[in-house]
Amino acid sequence: MLSVSGVVKRYAQPEGEVTVLAGVDLSIASGEAVALLGESGSGKSTLLHLAAGLDTPDAGIIQVGGQALAAMDDRALAALRRGTVSLVFQQFHLIGTLSVADNIRFQAALCGRLDAAFEAELIDRLGLATQLDKYPHQLSGGQQQRVAIARALLHRPALVLADEPTGNLDERSSGAVMALFRDLVKAAGSALLMVTHSRDMADYLDRRLWLREGRLHHEPG
Amino acid sequence: MNRAEPERLGGVIRALLSHYWRHPWQAVFLLAGLVAGVALWSAVQIINSHARASYAEADFVLGAQASHWIRSRSGAGVAQADYIALRRAGFRQVFPVVQARVSTADNAPLAIIATDLLALPAGMAGEGGDAFDNASLDWQAFVQPPYQAWFPAAVASELGIAEGEQLALHDGRRLPPAVIAAREQQGRQIFMDVGAALSLLGRDRFTALAVGPASPDDVARLAAALPADLMLDANQQRLDLTQLTASLHTQLTAMSLLSFAVGLFIVFNAVRFSLWYRRPTLRTLRLVGVSVRALALAIVAETLAWSVLGSALGLLAGLGISHALLPSVSASLQNLYGAVVGADLLLDPVTIAIAWGMTLVGLAFALAWPLLLQLRGPVLPGGSASAGVMAEARARRVLLVGAGALALAAAGVYWQMGTVIEGFVLLGLVLFAAAWALPQALASAHRLLGRALAGAPLVQRWIVSDGWAQLPALRTAMMALLLALTANLGVETLVGSFRTALAGWLDQRIGADIYVNSAQLDTRRFVADPVNADWLATAHARTGVTIRWQGRPTKVYGLDITTPDTRALPLAQAEPDALARWAGGDRRILANEQAHYLGGLRLGQTVTLPTDGGATDYTVAGFFHDYGNPYFQFYLPREEVARRWRDVQSTGLALWLKPGEDNETAEAALVAAGAQPGEWFAQGDIKRLSMKIFDRTFAMTAAMNTLTLLVAGAALLTALLAILHERLPEFAQWRALGVTRRELLRVIAVPLALFVTLTWLAAIPLGALLSWLLIHDLNVMSFGWSMPMLWSPQPALKLGLLSAGIVVLVLMIVLSQLTRKLPQAMAQLGSAQ
Known part of the structure; x- marks a missing residue:
């Protein structure tokens, strides 16, 4: 589902150019859940952004569902993120002016892929049934993150990209939400690439990769 | 305050101001709001104070402040010999005035006013006098051939006349070389020496003699010394421009205050947003031990700095805007009141101080609320989005309650309103009530x-x-x-x-086809002349006299009750059969609306006018519209005016042509009777003008x-x-x-x-x-x-x-x-x- 080949990314800094990704190769199959670990500043989020088409690499090829992102214009990238790729961030960024129910349906409505049965399942499993008429500011952080997860999965995206999705939650909530997230991703049939600095969270997923000095490793350093 | 505190305060200020380095557009908008508000307000203030200064200078205007006028009873003008005789008799305060209307080669009307600079009484003008002391103007060149014609800058610009050029008139004559006069007290009139004017106009008589400051004894002696044909009138036209123009200046000030308020909204926005963005910085500063007092002091210091910068730049911009707006304001003042303002604008210390004070108050107002919220709250507020939503709803409700209070106050002011200032207070209350709601x-x-x-x-x-x-x-x-x-x-x-x-x-x-106002034309003879009967259908020769009523110069016009314009006179308010009773010699009088609304006259009320035979009572039969006139005015039948006042002046002649006749025939007849081009206007020209x-x-x-x-x-x-x-x-x-x-x-x-x-x-x-x-x-x-x-x-x-x-x-x-x-x-x- 996701293929990253020889990707290089550099940033200009006052002290000179810094190479964050120095030829990264990665492949994730449909239904597979991969955790990407690494220290702060190691380039984990950068790789996630490149995979979502939010940023462009200096070299290398990124393909999602067999389509090269480099060949896509802004409109095509928006369409890709709308229907094929879903992003979950530490900041929930729910739409404050819409109800919880509308927030859950938001991305599915954008791509015209509403599925009432799956929606009911997500709401039930995420424990949001009593919160649907509320607005985001009336929810706790954990509840808001559950809404963000439901929003990201309802349209059954082929690829879910998550950046510290439980980073704003306490330890106990994190574990529960993480387990649920993994199960729901599987239920949606999506591939998952999740950035985290927590080994505990990474253990919930199928495979773990470490990003060090711009390259991917299969073992911690 | 120990020695470390100023340093600490400096650090706090630096930390707070560093926000603007990262978000320079916020500084730009804060400044833009201040500058826009101050600029618009100060532009009007500069113009207003300048106009008031000009009114003081405008006392001159060749006799506007003369105590008396000497005129010819016949309307033929004052002979030079009579003037010389009066001067030789010791009346040094008497000086000659020539006024005329001419037209340019392009038929643009021009007014000429002339006097003898050397004869002007001390204190009014003259060599070393205060009205003509401009170093750039050479009074000796003014009084000697080839003379000079002083053009107000605005008139010169309209006519395209450059310094030294001689303007050609309709009949081919040329004015003396032009001097673009720095002072404009002559209004839109072209000012020249009396000798040059008489020569140019081909006249040998002055229009009138003006009398400078004179004691009652001098006036009595002067009246006794006048030949039979001349009459001495107290000058009823003395203007109180400050009083007359007060309403217009109040209106301009109100508009400028509105602009300032709108500018304040930008400031309020900018300050609110800048404080909003600086919440984390403020929080951090409080967490590291900076006291609320130090933070408040730092924000006060920042406010002071912004107020100085904003008001300084705003005043500079205001000076620029006032230069751009001055021609429009001058036109308003000239057209409404005949008041003339000069071209040199200056910032006075009072305007600077008020601008800074208003900016400071405005900034304090814009800062007060968010600052209070910011500093009164806990160091680490809950900061829930829910609280933000509720605070916003509460702010809207508070504004709505405020709007209700303002609306109530507006209703209260409306029922008590009696002055223009109260009227603008009402408008302000209504506008802000609406804005807050x-x-x-x-x-x-x-x-x-x-x-x-x-x-x-x-x-x-x-x-x-x-x-x-x-x-x-x-x-x-x-x-x-x-x-x-x-x-x-x-x-x-x-x-x-x-x-x-x-x-x-x-x-x-x-309604008439042509309107004539000529000192040379004998209107009675012109209308009666059988030569004109072929083309002239009707004529209305109006007469008038200037009196003072309620302390203001007031014109009483004598109308011909038979002419079409009088018979169809539109009245804003009238008693039944008002025109018929007025024309029927029923001691009825018509007054303009100004006499009603500003002078307090009511329909059916008795008005007492000073006539030659003493105070005479008339009953108000109706009020007529009189747009653009700042003075009170009355209409009486022409015969009644002639009966009550001895020295009645001709105030113009309206001519109706017979069907099929054109204006050229009438104009030729007017020239033949002594009128000069520029002394009449066609109906269409008056309306267009x-x-x-x-x-x-x-x-x-x-x-x-x-x-x-x-x-x-x-x-x-x-x-x-x-x-x-x-x-x-x-x-x-x-x-x-x-x-x-x-x-x-x-x-x-x-x-x-x-x-x-x-x-x-x-x-x-x-x-x-x-x-x-x-x-x-x-x-x-x-x-x-x-x-x-x-x-x-x-x-x-x-x-x-x-x-x-x-x-x-x-x-x-x-x-x-x-x-x-x-x-x-x-x-x-x-x-x-």
Whole structure:
């Protein structure tokens, strides 16, 4: 589902150019859940952004569902993120002016892929049934993150990209939400690439990769 | 305060100000709001104080402040020999005046005024006198051939005359070489030496002699010394320009204060946003032990710095704007009151001090509320979004309660209103009540729209519902926009109504084909001459006398009761059969509306006028419209005027031509009878000239309105840029969800368009209310003119389009910012924001 080949990314800094990704190769199959670990500043989020088409690499090829992102214009990238790729961030960024129910349906409505049965399942499993008429500011952080997860999965995206999705939650909530997230991703049939600095969270997923000095490793350093 | 405290305070100030290095546009908008507000206010203040100074100087105007006039009873003018005899008899305060109307080769009318500079009494003018002491003007060249013709700069510019040029007249004669006079006390008249004027006009008599300051004994001696043909009149035309123009200056000040208020909205926006963005910095400073007092001091220091910078730049800009607006204001003053203001504008210390004081108070007001909220709260507030939503709803409710209080105060003022200043206080209360009620009105309308769209597709509901996220930031800008739109609509309706009323009034009043005003023409003989009977259908020779009534110069006109214009005289208010009873010698008098509204006369009331035979009583039979006249005026039948006053002057002749006759025949007959080109006007020319004067008079109003709307546009831009800055991470997240750039722009644009449309809709009835108050109360109290209010949808539509244009322009700027900043924001998604 996701293929990253020889990707290089550099940033200009006052002290000179810094190479964050120095030829990264990665492949994730449909239904597979991969955790990407690494220290702060190691380039984990950068790789996630490149995979979502939010940023462009200096070299290398990124393909999602067999389509090269480099060949896509802004409109095509928006369409890709709308229907094929879903992003979950530490900041929930729910739409404050819409109800919880509308927030859950938001991305599915954008791509015209509403599925009432799956929606009911997500709401039930995420424990949001009593919160649907509320607005985001009336929810706790954990509840808001559950809404963000439901929003990201309802349209059954082929690829879910998550950046510290439980980073704003306490330890106990994190574990529960993480387990649920993994199960729901599987239920949606999506591939998952999740950035985290927590080994505990990474253990919930199928495979773990470490990003060090711009390259991917299969073992911690 | 120990020695370390100033250093600590410096550090706090540096930390707070560092925000502006990262967000320079906020500094720009803060400054722009201050500068715009101060500039518009100070521009009007500079013009007002300058105008008042000019009125003091304008006392000169060749006899406007003369104590008396000496005129010929026959209207033939004063012989030079009589003048010389008076001077030789020791009357050194008597000086000659020649006034004439001529026309240029292009038929543009020109007024000439001339005197003998050397004969002007001390203290009025003359060598070393105060009126002609301008070093650039050579009085010796003025009094010797080839003489000089002093052109006011505005007139020279209109005629395209350069220094030293000799202007050609209609009949081929040429004026002396032009000097562009730095002083304009002669009004729009061209000033020259009396010898040069007599030679140019081919006359040997002065129009009149003016008498400078004279004691009662001198006046008695002078009256006794006059030959039989000459008469001595007390000067009834002495003007109190300061009193006359007070209303106009009050109106200008009110408009400038409105501009200042609109500017303050920008400041309020900018300060609010800057404090909002600096919350983390303030929090950090408090966490590291900086006291609330030190923070408050630092913000006060920052406020002081902004006030000094803003008022200094605003005053400089105000000086520039006042230079640009001065011609319009001069035109208003000249056309309405005959008052002339000079061209040199200066900033006086009082204006500077008030500007700084107002800026400081305005900034304190704009800072006070957010600062209080910021510093009164706990160091680490809960900061829940829920609290923010509730605070916003509470702020709207507080504003609504304030609006209700202002509306109640406005109702109270309305029932007690008696002065122009109270009238403007009322307008201010109404405008601000409406502005404060607007956020709640917008919220309610938005809620209703949301309910109406409950069944609509989610994306549509999302786009509309985003208004709730934008409303807190747009609230202030919408209030500023409402003020600007309402003021524009109100004034546009006033000016439109006035223009229509004036045009209709001119159509009714200017019924004759030609209007003549010539000192040389013997009107009685001209009308009676059988040679003119072939083309002349009817003539109306008006007479008049100037008296003082209620302390003001007042004209009493004698009308021919048989002429068509008198028989069809339109009256604003009248008793039954008013014209018939007035013409029937029933001691009835007609008065202008000014005598009613400003002089306090009522229908059927008795008015006592000073006549030669003593005080005479008349009953007021009706009031006639008299637009543009700052003085009181009465109409009596011509025979009654002749019976009551000995020294009645001819005040003009109106001629109706027989069908098929053209103006050329009449003009040839007028020239043959001694009138000079420029001393008559065709009907169409008078109407065109009147409307042109009207438009010039209200040019200032239009300019101020446009500037106020621009300031409101700037407030809108500030708010949208703040929204963009604050919500950029959110917008980036939406883009990450697959929202296209077009959809994102729709999310920003649709609620904005919705709020602007609602604000525009609210401004329409408010503008109508404002114009109703202006027309029925303020205008009547200021000028004594009444007119029907004519509401037209055109100004509202025009302003709607203009607002839409501003919104599009602002959105384009926001879009360019969005395009520039969004990629970076998207790249930072997921990082600590």
